[in-house]
Amino acid sequence: MTLVALAVAAPVVPARAAGLPAKATTIVSLTFDDGDATHTAAARALERRGMRGxxxxxxxxxxxxxxxxxxxxxxxxxxxxxxxxxxxTHVRLDELTRDEQRTQICDDRRTLVRWGYRPATLAYPFGAVDADAKAVVRECGYDAARTVGGLRHGGCPACPAAETPxxxxxxxxxTPSSVREDTLVRQMKQQVLNTEKSGGGLLPLVFHRVCDDCGLYSVSPKVLNEFLDWLAARETRGTVVRPLxxxxxxxxxxLPAG
Structure with a gap:
């Protein structure tokens, strides 16, 4: 596996205000799953363009x-x-009992809070979710949760282009399907363009590892950088990048009591 730096050392660009410009109609959320070490360089690539993920x-x-x-x-x-x-521990929640789901979700969130964070959203590992898991996510104090799939991609051309605001x-x-090692820049661009053409909305994109030759669920730094450069220029057209x-x-x- 060859890791490629995404950005040279540069001053951190302050995050743009959370409020959306009046003309913004498309919101792209760049989400990175699994806490991979390559996400540090990915974050720097976003920061150089004034983006946050x-x-x-x-x-x-x-x-x-x-x-x-x-x-x-x-x-x-x-x-x-x-x-x-x-x-x-990155488990399929739809294969667990409700008590096991509660341990996985609530204890994970308690740890994040103990570390000083204020987690408001969750991503289901593998995009696997059932009615019990959704209920437990809410019980554990999350205000929203992201799955994988349901929006337009190669395997679902009839799916909607974007999530509703x-x-x-x-x-x-x-979301669309996860970005993979064979995903082309033009395919990611097209997902954004489809959202714009459909009148706008929310487009969460799912990334995993950010490195060269490191597995199916990965994206090369070159591909990510090219996409981010293009995406940054879309702000003049009403497309902005925001954390989910x-x-x-x-x-x-x-946190819930108990």
């Missing part, structure tokens, strides 16, 4: 080989990136 971590893997450390996670939050929950189901926010928390106006809710 959402980083979903499994708290039991933080600090392990190939994963973000506590220090790296704190650095992301300090400059305005969203830190969200992804369960303790106020999703019908805040605990199953839809801000795009949904998700509130931090206190």
């Amino acid at each position: 959402t980083f979903y971590v499994n708290t039991e893997s933080v600090g392990r080989e190939g994963k973000l450390t506590r220090r790296a996670l704190a650095a992301l939050a300090r400059v305005g990136h969203e830190i969200g929950g992804h369960t303790l 106020r999703p019908k189901d805040r605990y199953a926010v839809r 928390r801000d795009a949904l106006n998700a509130r931090y809710r206190p």
Whole structure:
């Protein structure tokens, strides 16, 4: 596996205000799952363009080989990136009992809060969710949750281009399929263009590892950089980048008792 730096050292660009410009109609949320160590460089690439993303971590893997450390996670939050929950150990929630789901979701969120974060959104590992999981996510204090799929992509050309600004189901926010090693820049651009042409809306994009030759669910730094350059220029057309928390106006809710 060859890791390629996404950005040279540069001053951190302050995050844009959470409020949307009056002409903004399309909101793109760049979400990164699994707390991979390559997300530090990915975050810097966003920062260079004045963007902020959402980083979903499994708290039991933080600090392990190939994963973000506590220090790296704190650095992301300090400059305005969203830190969200992804369960303790990256399990398929739809295969667990409700009590097991509660342990995975609530204990993970408690750890994030103990570390000083205010997690408002969660991403379901593998996009796997059922009615019980959605109910538990809400019980554990999250204000919204992101799945994977449901929006237009190669395998679902008839799906809607974007999520509605106020999703019908805040605990199953839809996305296109995950970005993979064979995803082309033009395909990501087209997803944004489809959203713009459909009148706008929310387009959450799902990334995993950011490196060369490192697995199916990865994107090369070159591809990501090219896409970010193009995306940054879309702001004049009413397309902005926001963490999912801000795009949904998700509130931090206190931890449940017990």
